[in-house]
């Protein structure tokens with residue numbers, strides 16, 4: 001089974017659009033900065049709740065920015081012909097894995113070692 005780079009690019013573009021949209025909805029920039037301070041009904045919500053909400057959103061944003069980074073990295077790799085090669089060990093990433101997760105830039109065993 002060979003890697004369908006055209007399908008991969010479409011999947012990556014879609015994933016990128018989805019992530020950017022979600023960041024936008026959370027009021028964050030693609031770099032993960034919150035554009036405005038959250039307005040969660042100042043006056044009656046207590047500060048602790050706002051802080052908790054804010055850190056929850058920041059956590060979400062952080063994960064999305066990280067995900068976005070891997071999507072961009074995968075798109076770069078499509079551009080320079082290294083797509084589908086593990087960024088750590090240089091082995092080919094199985095096409096089945098890329099189909100399931102087009103932004104994978106490491107094979108399963110390297111990914112497991114990192115986490």
Ligand SMILES: [Zn+2]
Nearest residue numbers: 086089107110
């Ligand atoms: Zn690897």
